[in-house]
Amino acid sequence: MTKPNECLELALSIKQPWATLILLGLKSIEIRQWSTPIRGRIYLHTGKIADDRAEGWALVPEEHRELTERRGGVVGMVDLVKCLTYDSPRTFTRDCQLHRNHKSWFVPPRLYGFQLERPAIVPFYPWPGQVKFFPFDLPKTQRPSRAKKSRVGNAKKVVQFEIE
Numbered sequence: 001m002t003k004p005n006e007c008l009e010l011a012l013s014i015k016q017p018w019a020t021l022i023l024l025g026l027k028s029i030e031i032r033q034w035s036t037p038i039r040g041r042i043y044l045h046t047g048k049i050a051d052d053r054a055e056g057w058a059l060v061p062e063e064h065r066e067l068t069e070r071r072g073g074v075v076g077m078v079d080l081v082k083c084l085t086y087d088s089p090r091t092f093t094r095d096c097q098l099h100r101n102h103k104s105w106f107v108p109p110r111l112y113g114f115q116l117e118r119p120a121i122v123p124f125y126p127w128p129g130q131v132k133f134f135p136f137d138l139p140k141t142q143r144p145s146r147a148k149k150s151r152v153g154n155a156k157k158v159v160q161f162e163i164e
Contacts, residue, residue, distance in 0.1 A: 009138050011043040011074060012114075013129035015051040017060045019044050020067040021100065023076040023121050026059055029099035029113040035083050036114065038133060042080050043122070045129050048072040059100065073126040074136070076119060084113035 014022065014030060021027035022044060048071050060068060067075070086092040092106040099113055127136050 009043050009136055010038065010133050011045040011127070011129075011136055012133055013045040013047050013131075015047050015049065016068045016071060017056045018051060018100070019046045019075055020064060021056065021059055022078060022116055023067065023119045024061070024064055025119055027098070027100045028116050029084065029095055030116060031086075031099050031101055031105065032112050032114065033107070034132070035085070035112045036080075036133065037083075039080055039082075041077055042133070043074045043136075043138075044076040044078060044119075045074050045127060045134075046071045047129050055102070056100065067121070070124045072129070073124050074122065074138075075124055076121050078116040078120070079118045080114050081117050082115040084115055086111045086113060 012030070018027060018030070022030065050068070050071065057068075084095070086095075086106065087110045089103060089106045092101075092111060093103040095113060096103060105111075125138070
């Protein structure tokens with residue numbers, strides 16, 4: 001039950017380093033085996049266990065490695081703008097630079113890509129993750145309120161929110 005000083009939000013859990021790559025604008029499509037009608041602002045949650053694939057870790061700029069240490073909670077926000085359907089290896093491979101998965105990851109009959117825009121880093125908020133989208137009650141005192149923008153290394157413009 002949401003209390004008056006809390007706000008019900010939706011989150012999607014993504015393993016590190018992929019969550020960091022999304023927040024830095026270096027990955028803009030998240031691949032799943034299921035589609036979604038959800039659109040709009042969602043929170044990114046990181047699982048406690050990281051993905052050990054070297055190709056993901058190699059993409060994280062050294063100056064942002066500390067972001068990958070944030071696990072087991074909410075770390076950012078993104079706009080989910082579209083759910084793409086990949087129904088062939090050709091269509092999946094076309095977007096490899098956006099979803100950062102090798103073409104061998106395609107599994108027939110189809111995969112789905114959540115197209116993400118406007119990533120923003122928020123102060124870490126510990127929260128247990130779940131499979132698929134899940135609701136969580138974000139206390140009013142934890143809601144991001146003030147944005148700072150910067151550009152570091154090969155990352156795109158990084159937006160960080162602070163709590164006032």
